[in-house]
Amino acid sequence: MSTDVVMPQMGESIAEGTIVRWIKKVGDTVERDEPLFEISTDKVDAEIPSPAAGVITEIRATEGQTVEVNSVVAVIGEAGAKPVASAPTAQPARPPAPKPSAPPAPAPIAAAPVAAAPPAHREAPKDSTEPAHPAPGSDSDRSIRSSPLVRKIAKEHNVDISQIHGTGIAGRVTKDDILAFIGGGSQPTKAAPPAGQVATPGDRGPAAPAAPKSSTSSAAGAGLAGQAVPMSIMRRKIAEHMITSRRTSAHVHSVFEVNFGQVEKIRQAKKVEYERAGAKLTYLSFILKAAVDALRAIPVVNSSVDGDNIVYHKQVNVGIAVALDWGLIVPVVKNADEKNLLGLSRAVADLAGRARSKQLKPDEVSGGTFTITNPGVFGALFGMPIINQPQVAILGVGAIEKRPVVLDDAIAIRHMAYLSIGYDHRIIDGAVADEFMSHIKHALENWDPSQA
Numbered sequence: 001m002s003t004d005v006v007m008p009q010m011g012e013s014i015a016e017g018t019i020v021r022w023i024k025k026v027g028d029t030v031e032r033d034e035p036l037f038e039i040s041t042d043k044v045d046a047e048i049p050s051p052a053a054g055v056i057t058e059i060r061a062t063e064g065q066t067v068e069v070n071s072v073v074a075v076i077g078e079a080g081a082k083p084v085a086s087a088p089t090a091q092p093a094r095p096p097a098p099k100p101s102a103p104p105a106p107a108p109i110a111a112a113p114v115a116a117a118p119p120a121h122r123e124a125p126k127d128s129t130e131p132a133h134p135a136p137g138s139d140s141d142r143s144i145r146s147s148p149l150v151r152k153i154a155k156e157h158n159v160d161i162s163q164i165h166g167t168g169i170a171g172r173v174t175k176d177d178i179l180a181f182i183g184g185g186s187q188p189t190k191a192a193p194p195a196g197q198v199a200t201p202g203d204r205g206p207a208a209p210a211a212p213k214s215s216t217s218s219a220a221g222a223g224l225a226g227q228a229v230p231m232s233i234m235r236r237k238i239a240e241h242m243i244t245s246r247r248t249s250a251h252v253h254s255v256f257e258v259n260f261g262q263v264e265k266i267r268q269a270k271k272v273e274y275e276r277a278g279a280k281l282t283y284l285s286f287i288l289k290a291a292v293d294a295l296r297a298i299p300v301v302n303s304s305v306d307g308d309n310i311v312y313h314k315q316v317n318v319g320i321a322v323a324l325d326w327g328l329i330v331p332v333v334k335n336a337d338e339k340n341l342l343g344l345s346r347a348v349a350d351l352a353g354r355a356r357s358k359q360l361k362p363d364e365v366s367g368g369t370f371t372i373t374n375p376g377v378f379g380a381l382f383g384m385p386i387i388n389q390p391q392v393a394i395l396g397v398g399a400i401e402k403r404p405v406v407l408d409d410a411i412a413i414r415h416m417a418y419l420s421i422g423y424d425h426r427i428i429d430g431a432v433a434d435e436f437m438s439h440i441k442h443a444l445e446n447w448d449p450s451q452a
Contacts, residue, residue, distance in 0.1 A: 001078060002054075002057065002075050002076060002077045002078070002081070003051055003052040003054065003075070003076045003077075004072045004074075004075060005036065005050070005051060005072065005073055005074040005075065005076060006069075006070050006071060006072055006073065007039070007061075007067050007068065007069050007070060007071045007073055008039075008048060008069065009069040009070070015068060015069060016041070016066055016067060016068050016069060017039040017040065017041045017066070017067065017069065018039060018040045018041070018064065018065065018066040019037055019038070019039055019061050019062070019063055019064070019065055019066075019067070019073065020037075020038045020039060020040050020045065020063065020064075021037065021038040021063055022036075022037045022038075022059060022063060023035050023036060023037055023038065023047065024036055024037070024050075024056055025056065025059070026056050026057065026058065026059055026083045026084075027055065027056065027083045028055070028056050029054070029055055029079070030050045030053065030054065030055070030056060030076065031050065031053050032049075032050055032051070032052055032053045033049040033050060034049060034050050035047040035048070035049060035050075036048055036049060036050040036074070037073070037074070038358070041362070045329070045358060046358050046359070046360070047358050050076065051076070052076050053076075053079075054076040054077050054078050054079060054081065055076065055077050055078070055079060055080070055081045055083075056074060056075070056076055056077075056083070057075050057076065057077040057081050057082065057083050057084050058074060058075040058083065058084040059073070059074045060072055060073055060074060060075070061073040061074070150173050150174070150177075150178050153178050153179070153182070153222060153223040154178060156223055157182050157223075159178065159181065159182060161173050161178070163181075164177050164178060164181050165177065179222055238328070241388075241389065242386050244389055245386050245387050245388070245389045246386060248389055248390075249387050249389070249392070249424040249425075249426065250424060250425040250426050251386065251387065251422055251423075251424070251425070252422070252423055252425045252430065252433070253384045253420055253421065253422050253423075254420065254421050254423075254430065254433050254434055254437060255382050255418050255419070255420045256418070256419050256420075256421075256437045256438075256440075256441050257416060257417075257418055258416070258417055258418070258419055258440070258441050258444050258445060259405065259414050259415075259416055259444075259445050260283065260286075260400055260414070260415040260416065260417055260444060260445075261414040261415055261445075262444070262445060262446065262447050263283065263286045263415070263444055263447055264415045265449075266281075266286075266447055266449050266452045267281050267282075267283070267286075269449070270449075270452050274342065274345060277342060278346065279342055279345040279346045279349060280345060280349065281341070281345060281452070282345065282348075283397075283400055284320075284348060284372075284374070284397070285341055285344055285345040285348070286341070286444060286447065287372065287395075287397060287419075287440070287444070288318060288320070288333070288336065288344050288348065288372065289340075289341050289344055289443075290439070290440045290443035290444050291318065291370070291372060291395055291440055292316055292318060292336045292337050292339075292344075293337075293439065293443060294436050294437075294439035294440050294443070295316050295318075295337070295369075295370055295436075296316065296337055297436075297439050298432060298435060298436045298439065299312050300312070300392075300427060300428060300432060301370065301392065301393045301423070301428065301432070301433075301436050302316055302369050302370055303369075303392055303427070304369070304390040304391060304392060305390065305392065305424070305426060305427060306390075310427055313369045315334065315335055315337075315367075315369065316335065316336050316337040316369060316370070317332050317333065317334050317335070317336065317367050317368050317369045317370070318332065318333045318336045318368065318369070318370050318371070318372060319331065319332045319333075319365075319368035319370070319371040319372070319388060320332075320333065320348055320351065320352070320371075320372055321371065321372065321373040321374060322351075322352050322355045322356070323377070324355065324356055329355050329360070329365060330365060330368065330371060330388065331351035331352065331354075331355050331360055331364050331365055332351075332364060332365060332366065332367055332368040333347045333348065333351065334364075334367065341451070341452055351364065368388065368391065369391060370391055370393060370394070370395070371385075371387075371388040371391060371394045371395070372394070372395045372396075372397065373385050373394060373395070373396055373397070374396075374397045375396055375397070375398065376397050376398040376399035376400065376417065377399075379399050380398060380399060381398045381399060381418050382396060382398035382418035382419070382420045383396040383398070383420060384396070384420060384422060385420070385422050386422065387422055387423070387424060392423060392424040392426075392427060392428060393421055393422065393423040393424065393428065393433070393436075394421070394422045394423075395419060395420070395421055395440075396419065396420040396421070396422065397417065397419055398417050398418040398419065398420070399417060400415055400416070400417040401415065401416065401417070402414065402415055402416070403416040419437065419440065419441070421433055421436065421437055
């Protein structure tokens, strides 16, 4: 008896999904609930578990193909079942549905993984005299966690990915890993910082869920010089969303300098207590709490525009931009105003961790009413972020670092940072935006230790 594997519906409004990567291939044995393939929708990306145990006898949808929910994408037979020799016969690939010109429903800045490269050519079975290691860039390399770009680089440089120590999540081989391997340099010895990892005084940027502090961006496009490569699913979504936002909102930015000296004292005094409670007290925890309180004080910043109406949201749902090895996603802390500092710390760590392991649900990356992003993790003093539609404001966090400041006519060393706000001038005036930022600045600089 065989079992059909269908494209799951990852939320009420989800009508289709794109298969980014097959983790298993025809002929492989699979256990029930073992990851089978990876999908991307307009809300979230996820690894889909197998609905049954057995042998994969047929795969009907190729990598990069977009199919409707409930479409059969593969068939699992009983142990010993023979694979189907015919070519895939499932629904033909079709491009993602066009985006409407109106502002989209609340959605993360980007919620899809990097699109997979076309399926690698399946070579004829090798005889027993050939080496056991897979050919560089072959389908066998897919069992080793890596991105399509990493596999492409491996194939071009005749590198066996299994020989590389992966420093990414769950042993994923990252671009930095393979480039260091090819260049003969030492590989990174530690993975991206865990969600909410506390930054030491010498670190640049707040300890927020973000990309590692290595030169990840410099590796973008590695091995692709002279080629024209189609945009990934994620890149297309980012492009569409950002262009829509620029065309929709009248963007204006303001920047405030904030003294984190008081926050740093509290953080050092309370961090052990928080660790015992299963959380890490980070700069982001304080920034998030201050922003939530400011959103309650200045409700228009926690609103959206619907035609000629301003919709004031009852809930305070704050999206936190999380950089991943394969892209960017914005999980949302729901009802953030109902959580204290400890609760917010736990929520951020949980969402960021599950974002990196692709365990987020669609409703956990939608419904945001305000967003916080962190360009400071790479050392940027501040950023001018684009608003995440249909929201009307976004907070940018610059690098938190020790700097000399004048306090009471004396020069002192304090942890300082620039916080920026991008706001929609259609409904938020400059004075209102500055009042909002003043609330955040005052809270951070005058934090009551008893509230931690």
